[in-house]
Amino acid sequence: MFTNPAPSRTDDVVEVLTEEQCWNLLDRCELGRLAVVADGAPEIFPVNYVTDGPYVLFRTAPGTKLEKLAESPQVAFEVDEYDDTHAASVILKGVAHRLTVQSEIDAAEELALESWIPTLKYRWVRITATEVSGRRFPRGPEPERYRASRDDRDG
Amino acid sequence: MFTNPAPSRTDDVVEVLTEEQCWNLLDRCELGRLAVVADGAPEIFPVNYVTDGPYVLFRTAPGTKLEKLAESPQVAFEVDEYDDTHAASVILKGVAHRLTVQSEIDAAEELALESWIPTLKYRWVRITATEVSGRRFPRGPEPERYRASRDDRDG
Numbered sequence: 455m456f457t458n459p460a461p462s463r464t465d466d467v468v469e470v471l472t473e474e475q476c477w478n479l480l481d482r483c484e485l486g487r488l489a490v491v492a493d494g495a496p497e498i499f500p501v502n503y504v505t506d507g508p509y510v511l512f513r514t515a516p517g518t519k520l521e522k523l524a525e526s527p528q529v530a531f532e533v534d535e536y537d538d539t540h541a542a543s544v545i546l547k548g549v550a551h552r553l554t555v556q557s558e559i560d561a562a563e564e565l566a567l568e569s570w571i572p573t574l575k576y577r578w579v580r581i582t583a584t585e586v587s588g589r590r591f592p593r594g595p596e597p598e599r600y601r602a603s604r605d606d607r608d609g
Numbered sequence: 610m611f612t613n614p615a616p617s618r619t620d621d622v623v624e625v626l627t628e629e630q631c632w633n634l635l636d637r638c639e640l641g642r643l644a645v646v647a648d649g650a651p652e653i654f655p656v657n658y659v660t661d662g663p664y665v666l667f668r669t670a671p672g673t674k675l676e677k678l679a680e681s682p683q684v685a686f687e688v689d690e691y692d693d694t695h696a697a698s699v700i701l702k703g704v705a706h707r708l709t710v711q712s713e714i715d716a717a718e719e720l721a722l723e724s725w726i727p728t729l730k731y732r733w734v735r736i737t738a739t740e741v742s743g744r745r746f747p748r749g750p751e752p753e754r755y756r757a758s759r760d761d762r763d764g
Contacts, residue, residue: 498643500698532654573623
């Protein structure tokens with residue numbers, strides 16, 4: 455659809471994370487962003503979450519977020535971490551469903567989920583991952599070539 | 610669809626940000642997460658961005674992200690910031706389009722966009738906001754009532 459007018463240095467500087475590295479990053483973080491589709495449009499929510507093996511779990515109060523998941527359970531979930539020198543992010547695709555079996559809810563309650571927002575959240579939602587990918591790169595300016603090749607843009 | 614089994618303390622602890630406060634937070638941050646719909650499924654991307662009046666702008670290399678925006682320009686965009694005591698987030702809904710008019714591209718190039726990833730990104734995308742909302746709250750544990758009322762859950 456679009457063509458790339460110049461070689462990118464992406465391959466040189468971006469480290470593709472292994473699945474294990476992705477899950478390690480997911481394990482370390484506490485805040486992720488959940489993207490869902492509602493009435494054909496994207497919605498995004500910040501959520502505190504916890505991992506449990508191949509699952510990502512979070513809790514929510516009744517309302518919009520849960521209703522959208524019931525209608526359209528496919529989700530994309532993002533976490534990132536960065537400091538002054540490096541940045542990394544993980545994208546997880548999966549299917550979300552609300553836990554309704556008491557034994558599953560009881561098991562979830564044992565997880566170390568820390569919610570930052572001091573309000574009541576009754577319902578557990580579990581995302582089953584179908585795909586996980588991540589990358590890490592040193593933070594830095596764009597290559598000089600960018601400046602030199604701006605005239606090459608096809609746009 | 611779902612009923613709320615107990616009053617929530619949300620209204621007591623969550624401060625709804627004014628539109629001006631939302632834009633102030635957008636102005637302060639550098640990293641946001643862009644949610645789009647592709648083939649009916651949600652996709653999410655971390656992006657460095659810059660604001661310009663009522664617009665959010667970012668750059669991207671040719672590829673997936675842009676192609677999805679061309680097919681489905683509705684986006685949701687999230688930023689957040691937090692420290693040990695408070696957390697805040699802003700959700701912006703809008704319509705994205707790639708800048709193709711040279712005068713607009715030239716104006717965008719003057720903006721103070723800092724991209725963290727040292728790779729070539731040629732194309733500017735501008736999000737025109739249709740809706741912006743935000744909230745801020747003190748970080749803290751859930752109320753004790755949660756423990757007391759778990760048996761009230763409806764499912």
